[in-house]
Amino acid sequence: MQMRSSSSDGKPPKKYYSARKKYCAFCKDKITLIDYKNHKNLENFISETGRIFPARVSGTCAYHQKQLSKAIKRARQMALLRFTEEKKRIT
Numbered sequence: 001m002q003m004r005s006s007s008s009d010g011k012p013p014k015k016y017y018s019a020r021k022k023y024c025a026f027c028k029d030k031i032t033l034i035d036y037k038n039h040k041n042l043e044n045f046i047s048e049t050g051r052i053f054p055a056r057v058s059g060t061c062a063y064h065q066k067q068l069s070k071a072i073k074r075a076r077q078m079a080l081l082r083f084t085e086e087k088k089r090i091t
C-alpha cells in the first residue's frame with residue numbers, strides 16, 4: 001500500500017514547485033526612484049483584493065519594497081490605485 005505522506009521516512013517532503021530564483025524587478029531595470037504616477041506598473045505589485053504583495057512573494061529587495069509601498073500608498077491617495085477589491089454595487 002502506498003503512503004500518501006513522504007515525511008514518514010525522515011526525509012523532507014518533496015517540493016511541488018520548481019525552485020526559481022527571485023529577483024527584484026526594479027533592480028533589473030535599474031530604477032532608482034519608483035514613481036507613484038506610474039500606476040500601471042505598480043498594479044503588478046498589488047493583489048486582486050488591493051493588498052501590497054510582501055517582498056518574499058514578489059522578490060522585491062528591501063530598498064525597493066520600501067519605496068514601492070510608499071508609492072502605492074501615494075497612488076491610492078491620488079485615486080490611481082484601489083484600496084480594496086472592486087465590488088459591484090447592487091442598486
Ligand SMILES: [Zn+2]
Pocket residue numbers: 024025026027028060061062063064
Ligand atoms: Zn531592488
